[in-house]
Amino acid sequence: MIELQGLTKRYGDKTAVDRLTFTVRPGVVTGFLGPNGAGKSTTMRMLLGLDTPTSGDVRIDGRHYTQLSEPMKHIGALLDAKAIHGGRTAYNHLLCIAQSNRIPRRRVDEVLETVGLTAVAKKRSKGFSLGMGQRLGIAGALLGDPEILMFDEPVNGLDPEGIHWIRNLMKGLAAQGRTVFVSSHLMSEMALTAEHLIVIGRGRLLADTSMADFIEKNSRSFVRVRTPQRERFKDVAHAAGHTVVEAGDGAFEIQDGDCAKLGELAAQHQLVLHELSPQRASLEEAFMQLTAESVEYHAHGAVTPGAPVGAGAPQGAAAPGDQPGDQPAGQPQWGAQWAAKKPKNQKKGR
Numbered sequence: 001m002i003e004l005q006g007l008t009k010r011y012g013d014k015t016a017v018d019r020l021t022f023t024v025r026p027g028v029v030t031g032f033l034g035p036n037g038a039g040k041s042t043t044m045r046m047l048l049g050l051d052t053p054t055s056g057d058v059r060i061d062g063r064h065y066t067q068l069s070e071p072m073k074h075i076g077a078l079l080d081a082k083a084i085h086g087g088r089t090a091y092n093h094l095l096c097i098a099q100s101n102r103i104p105r106r107r108v109d110e111v112l113e114t115v116g117l118t119a120v121a122k123k124r125s126k127g128f129s130l131g132m133g134q135r136l137g138i139a140g141a142l143l144g145d146p147e148i149l150m151f152d153e154p155v156n157g158l159d160p161e162g163i164h165w166i167r168n169l170m171k172g173l174a175a176q177g178r179t180v181f182v183s184s185h186l187m188s189e190m191a192l193t194a195e196h197l198i199v200i201g202r203g204r205l206l207a208d209t210s211m212a213d214f215i216e217k218n219s220r221s222f223v224r225v226r227t228p229q230r231e232r233f234k235d236v237a238h239a240a241g242h243t244v245v246e247a248g249d250g251a252f253e254i255q256d257g258d259c260a261k262l263g264e265l266a267a268q269h270q271l272v273l274h275e276l277s278p279q280r281a282s283l284e285e286a287f288m289q290l291t292a293e294s295v296e297y298h299a300h301g302a303v304t305p306g307a308p309v310g311a312g313a314p315q316g317a318a319a320p321g322d323q324p325g326d327q328p329a330g331q332p333q334w335g336a337q338w339a340a341k342k343p344k345n346q347k348k349g350r
């Protein structure tokens with residue numbers, strides 16, 4: 001179990017982590033979400049004693065990291081997959097860690113097998129792809145067979161097979177009763193992996209909730225309507241008290257609408273419908289809504305899908321998808337927020 005109590009970190013007048021209080025429990029994968037610069041990595045570093053809190057407390061199974069006599073047997077972490085001596089073979093890299101942490105040599109073979117690197121165990125890691133480096137970092141985290149595992153953006157650079165593998169690995173570790181704490185900016189990935197969510201923005205806790213509750217409470221539900229009689233439909237819907245918003249692709253979104261009632265309304269007025277479908281915002285949208293105020297890097301001059309007809313588009317408001325390929329046509333500005341993300345190995349020279 002990981003427990004944070006009022007955890008705060010300031011760098012000069014910049015508050016990177018602001019009075020965070022939450023508990024990460026065993027048995028489920030807990031996703032740690034937040035926009036760029038939200039304070040995820042700083043929080044994880046403090047957890048591992050790599051940064052000193054300005055105030056507050058963070059404990060691993062009731063103790064500070066520095067109080068753990070054999071820390072790798074309590075908590076395994078992947079913070080930066082590039083933090084590896086490239087001249088060493090994968091096997092020797094892990095062996096060095098094992099020997100300096102009183103972990104038996106046989107664990108090196110076991111974890112290499114677990115992460116699928118046995119065949120390249122005797123190769124120098126400087127020739128490894130990003131995905132292989134991630135796997136080696138994960139092997140290092142697993143080495144001490146710890147009850148708590150923490151991964152900072154573990155799917156960065158992995159191909160679809162690798163992403164699938166790590167998703168199953170994390171779920172499997174949680175199913176064994178371990179505590180699994182994983183940060184990611186891939187919202188769709190978290191939706192498939194995490195059962196519990198901690199969301200932060202500008203260092204502050206925004207949500208500590210189950211995935212299902214998070215989506216339920218933060219996402220909007222609406223009905224999508226496509227009709228060739230657009231103006232008449234808008235008049236009829238407005239007259240019936242509905243708020244009609246442009247979806248951006250010619251369709252309308254009716255907030256808190258009910259498909260059956262909207263269908264009947266259209267039939268009463270002899271309106272032709274080409275689409276009438278209930279929609280629930282995805283985790284991406286829920287996340288974007290929740291953190292809209294806390295995003296550090298905004299793209300400007302955007303038109304946001306889902307803005308009420310005739311209204312200005314709120315900056316940083318919800319939009320679907322977290323991959324460039326998920327973006328609605330004509331909405332490239334949305335992805336720019338995530339595109340502004342710094343690769344982990346290029347950040348802040350630490």
Ligand SMILES: Nc1ncnc2c1ncn2[C@@H]1O[C@H](COP(=O)(O)OP(=O)(O)OP(=O)(O)O)[C@@H](O)[C@H]1O
Nearest residue numbers: 011016034035036037038039040041042043342348
């Ligand atoms: N060593 C440091 N000195 C000064 N400011 C720092 C330092 N480390 C982090 N920060 C600042 O603290 C804030 C939180 O950074 P952090 O890296 O923890 O965020 P993050 O959520 O991990 O972001 P990202 O997803 O972009 O990696 C940012 O504004 C960052 O610029």
